[in-house]
């Protein structure tokens with residue numbers, strides 16, 4: 253496993269994060285196996301959100317399973333996200349909702365603090381002063397150690413930073429070989445002939461690098477918006493051919509190569525994996541041992557359907 257330290261955030265965290273969005277489908281014993289396997293592979297970072305499962309069921313299942321693993325709470329980083337309220341069909345970053353969401357997460361996770369709290373997708377009606385007041389209250393009560401955001405554009409982060417005094421050092425965004433728009437716009441800059449040049453996030457990657465914000469790449473094996481995985485998917489023959497070639501050379505799985513492609517980027521990102529299959533977790537963690545050359549990285553990028561402008 254590769255480890256990194258988040259500036260003004262948790263130190264020595266694994267480059268691979270275990271996402272828990274799919275945990276509601278598991279029994280308590282199955283969830284314990286997932287957590288223990290991830291931990292044994294070196295993963296010490298677990299990602300949650302209030303909206304994963306009905307009534308935050310992912311957090312509930314995690315806490316039911318955690319005592320079966322024998323892992324100590326202080327040996328893992330627990331992250332949750334709030335503000336995305338599927339049950340009410342709205343996004344809500346009001347002070348009241350942030351505070352009550354964290355209390356709900358702490359109750360479900362059976363812990364007295366979150367190591368990191370991220371604001372999920374932006375509430376279009378958000379008032380940065382209200383977020384600042386909520387973060388102050390959470391910090392003073394010892395309920396949250398570090399703060400960050402998810403799916404936020406640079407100017408939204410700047411707006412928050414004008415009022416929020418805690419450092420915002422994490423931005424969790426979508427990135428996979430197939431969904432690489434976070435990276436594409438820079439390469440195709442000003443090119444009218446392709447959609448790859450469209451700036452969809454206000455240069456979030458460069459902004460995060462400039463401000464030492466750690467990017468956490470969500471859905472690193474998916475195509476589209478939850479289209480499914482591109483691994484072994486006949487819709488992506490060239491990508492799977494190149495993944496298989498490098499996987500064979502490196503003696504790892506194709507999924508590990510796809511994750512290695514994210515970890516190879518100099519932005520020093522974390523990749524949040526979603527599989528609930530212990531064998532897949534073990535396979536994927538080998539990504540940290542894969543040595544992708546500069547040329548390998550571009551070969552994978554081009555195999556995912558891009559071209560050199």
Ligand SMILES: NC(=O)c1ccc[n+]([C@@H]2O[C@H](COP(=O)([O-])OP(=O)(O)OC[C@H]3O[C@@H](n4cnc5c(N)ncnc54)[C@H](OP(=O)(O)O)[C@@H]3O)[C@@H](O)[C@H]2O)c1
Nearest residue numbers: 271272273470471472473474481507525526527528529532
């Ligand atoms: N901030 C946000 O807005 C946001 C949005 C979405 C997700 N997330 C976070 O990101 C995490 C990961 O999302 P995700 O589940 O979409 O990620 P993912 O790792 O890209 O996709 C996981 C899916 O890929 C499948 N898969 C197929 N072949 C695989 C292989 N060889 N190895 C591993 N997996 C394979 C898995 O199936 P098997 O289970 O059968 O292996 C699983 O269904 C979530 O748990 C959540 O924490 C954040």
